[in-house]
Amino acid sequence: MSEILTCTNITKRFGGLVAIDDVSFSIKKGETLGFIGPNGAGKSTMVNVMGGYLKADAGKIILDDVDITKMPPHKRVHEGIARTYQIPRPFPELTALMSVDVASICGKNRKNQSFEDAAGDATHYLEFVGLFSKRNIIAKDLTFFELRMLELARALATTPKVLFIDEVMAGLNPGEASTAVKMVLKAKEQFDLTIFWIEHVMAVLVEAADRIVVIQYGQKIAEGTPDEVVNNDTVVEAYLGKGWRNYA
Amino acid sequence: MVDVEIKRDRIVIRWREKKWDWMIEPRYWRNTMYWTLALILFPVFAYFLSPGLVNTMVSANIYAAIAIPLSLMTVGTGRINFGPNFYIGVGGYVAALLSIHLGMSPWLTLPLAVLMSAFCALVFSPLVIMAKGLYYVLLTLLLPLLFLEVTFIWTGIFKGDVGLFGIELLFDLGGAKLNFIAAAYVSAAIMLLFLLIANKVLKSRYGLIMAAINDDEEVAHGIGVNINLVKILTFIGASAMIGVMGWFMAHYFGTFSGITYLPLTYMLKILLVFMVGGRAQIFGCVAGGYFVAFLEEFLIRVMGDFQPVAFPIILLILLFVLPRGEGLFGLYRRRHYREYMPQIHVRR
Secondary structure, X not given: OOEEEEEEEEEEEEOOEEEEEXXXXXXXXXXXXXXXXXXXXXXXXXXXXXXXXXXXXXXXXXXXXXXXXXXXXXXXXXXXXXXXXXXXXXXXXXXXXXXXXXXXXXXXXXOOOOHHHHHHHHHHHHHHHOOHHHOOOEHHHOOHHHHHHHHHHHXXXXXXXXXXXXXXXXXXXXXXXHHHHHHHHHHHHHHOOEEEEEOOOHHHHXXXXXXXXXXXXXXXXXXXXXXXXXXXXXXXXXXXXXXXXXXX | OEEEEEOOOEEEEEEOOEEEEEEOOHHHOXXXXXXXXXXXXXXXXXXXXOOHHHHHHHHHHHHHHHHHHHHHHHHHHOOOOOXXXXXXXXXXXXXXXXXXXXXXXXXXXXXXXXXXXXXXXHHHOHHHHHOOHHHHHHHHHHHHHHHHHHHHHOHHHHOOOOOEEOOOOOOOOOXXXXXXXXXXXXXXXXXXXXXXXXXXXXXXXXXXXXXXXXXXXHHHHHOOOXXXXXXXXXXXXXXXXXXXXXXXXXXXXXXXXXXXXXXXXXXXXXXXXXXXXXOOOHHHHXXXXXXXXXXXXXXXXXXXXXXXXXXXXXXXHHHHHOHHHXXXXXXXXXXXXXXXXXXXXXXX
């Protein structure tokens, strides 16, 4: 398997605070890479750096042999990166179909795609995430779970190579959460995606991920298969604190 | 090079790799025809009933034709510009100065006025990228006021105190009444042209992208929209359209002074047209323009000196009373649930 996305020595500082400190990892094509860490570890900052919303102070990001370190977000999308948000951020006044439509029109440089073509495309993605019956509902009237799915559809409509998923479980009840996780895995299979999955809940990633990277205080502390990471003392310490053995 | 193909229900235009569809649906044209007919017949009736109303119609058309590009700009940049009258000033002064000093005809000054407005918009376009929320409001609000100061400082050129006069008239048909009627038709034509352009843009793919930017800029950027390009293009295009109105006013009245158009009162009137008509809805702008212009005229006749006080109060009350925040246009037409209704963002 070749590497599709490589991050080398990424550093991001906010004033004096080092949010990400010299983190390097790479994602192989077709794999699901989990990215975990305790609260405030710098997970979302990492996604923002990789998505282009924040500029890295040092380091290099290479997607499929293209250096995207200095590209603005929309160009990275054209190169094949898409993301969902931790808190759903729909276009509140647009219908579900139109929101996905925009992504379909702009996700790649499709000069000839008419409105109708884009709508056909968008319908397919909405159907995939199970929102076809809600296609004409304005996004602000959708439920939280439906917004999550709408975000997934919107991200898929840009036809990404790598999909960043930022906490798909947050705010969902167990039933919805398992549906969401299944949906992501199904999307990975159907659209031939590589997934970079940030999650707070370890249990999901142990099931779904091929490899997991753990960060704490902006530093990478472990990397490996789920089993290795779960049994890694440093990781458990990061989550539970140093004295955890006394209570185990 | 440009390939035009006429099909049963649409005209397809192809140029290089690009393709535009223009839908033609005659069954939807009924209302358009009625309203256009009303616009055409109104000056004729007013000519016999009360010629002053023709003049009111001209100012109504002017308000509408300024508010329409302003709505386009508001949706496309996701911010509300509080200084649209800056571009009226630019267009008007360019037309006036060129006409007076170089003796240019109105048709020569038009492209230059448009170019100058577009150039000024290009110079100030970084604002739509850098400034957000209240900063954008303040900065755009400052521009016309600064320009007003400039007209006073370089009063030798701009004649800030007395106004420029002696501008070549757009048309001179021999009688004041005939000129009014001609102006009414020309202003209505400009207004309808702007309406057509704005409607076409808003219903296109570009319009959908503009709606996405208005709803959430950052997310739009994150799904591949080149937001800076769209925002700047919209800003420049809409400013150039507003500049055309400055040109029209300079050549219609034959005089132009910054003090009429650049102060806050004029800006407030435009913004009220824009809000009372229907919250950045282009058809609402027409309703708002006519309503505001005729209300103004009516109040002047009824109340006299008290008008400047009563006028904004009535409009402000209307802003709250009109249903669903959709203004006068919302009274006429019940909006379909699915239609896009832009939210106005002053703060983010």
